[in-house]
Amino acid sequence: MAILDKEHLRANLDEVIWNIEEARISVSEHHIVKLVTVAKYTELENISTLYELGQRAFGENQVQQLKERMHTLEELPLEWHMIGSLQKNKINNLIDLHPTLMQSLDSLDLTEELNKKLATKESKMNCLLQINAANEASKSGFSSEEAYDMYQTITESCPNINLKGVMTIGAHTEDSKEIQKSFETTHSIYENLQKEGATYCSMGMSSDYTLAIKCGSNLVRVGSALFK
Numbered sequence: 198m199a200i201l202d203k204e205h206l207r208a209n210l211d212e213v214i215w216n217i218e219e220a221r222i223s224v225s226e227h228h229i230v231k232l233v234t235v236a237k238y239t240e241l242e243n244i245s246t247l248y249e250l251g252q253r254a255f256g257e258n259q260v261q262q263l264k265e266r267m268h269t270l271e272e273l274p275l276e277w278h279m280i281g282s283l284q285k286n287k288i289n290n291l292i293d294l295h296p297t298l299m300q301s302l303d304s305l306d307l308t309e310e311l312n313k314k315l316a317t318k319e320s321k322m323n324c325l326l327q328i329n330a331a332n333e334a335s336k337s338g339f340s341s342e343e344a345y346d347m348y349q350t351i352t353e354s355c356p357n358i359n360l361k362g363v364m365t366i367g368a369h370t371e372d373s374k375e376i377q378k379s380f381e382t383t384h385s386i387y388e389n390l391q392k393e394g395a396t397y398c399s400m401g402m403s404s405d406y407t408l409a410i411k412c413g414s415n416l417v418r419v420g421s422a423l424f425k
């Protein structure tokens with residue numbers, strides 16, 4: 198972790214934006230992709246600098262760090278995304294933070310608990326269903342087989358959760374064909390869910406965001422490529 202100067206961050210951001218542009222235009226000029234900066238590895242100062250460079254959406258994977266940063270930077274008009282697995286004992290803390298989007302709804306158990314606590318606080322939360330598209334034991338999330346039905350079940354039975362789409366982490370392998378397959382699987386679930394109101398297909402991190410966009414991602418979560 199280091200505090201990076203503005204020109205250094207500008208060069209990294211320009212490179213990422215350029216790569217996103219190239220990938221999205223290869224899909225369609227009308228294919229718009231949102232960039233969420235994953236700030237979990239970096240210093241607070243770098244978030245402020247990226248804000249000055251035009252970046253507005255930031256993601257964290259821990260509720261405690263999300264809370265500290267939201268409070269410290271509350272004067273800035275930023276959006277905050279929760280992208281990590283949520284422990285049940287942190288649910289109330291997350292609700293009180295009103296994140297823009299909670300991207301990591303990864304089990305029915307967590308979903309029901311979150312819905313219950315949202316109802317108690319008369320609050321709602323925008324969420325994405327996390328899909329374990331490559332069926333990896335190391336990852337949480339809904340299997341690709343159950344995702345479609347679960348999405349409908351949650352929409353019907355959890356009125357305080359606004360499902361906005363799906364999220365996946367690309368298959369953990371060097372084999373880009375396998376990674377591509379996990380993105381294609383997730384994107385086809387997303388396509389089926391568009392009639393249920395899904396608008397976000399969140400796929401792609403530093404190592405694979407251009408591939409993810411070519412597979413239809415419209416939200417990429419990029420960390421290390423911006424802070425190298």
Ligand SMILES: *Cc1c(COP(=O)(O)O)cnc(C)c1O
Nearest residue numbers: 235258280402403418419420421
């Ligand atoms: C850390 C993280 C990212 C960003 O990872 P990089 O490879 O550094 O871009 C994206 N999504 C999730 C869910 C993460 O935990």
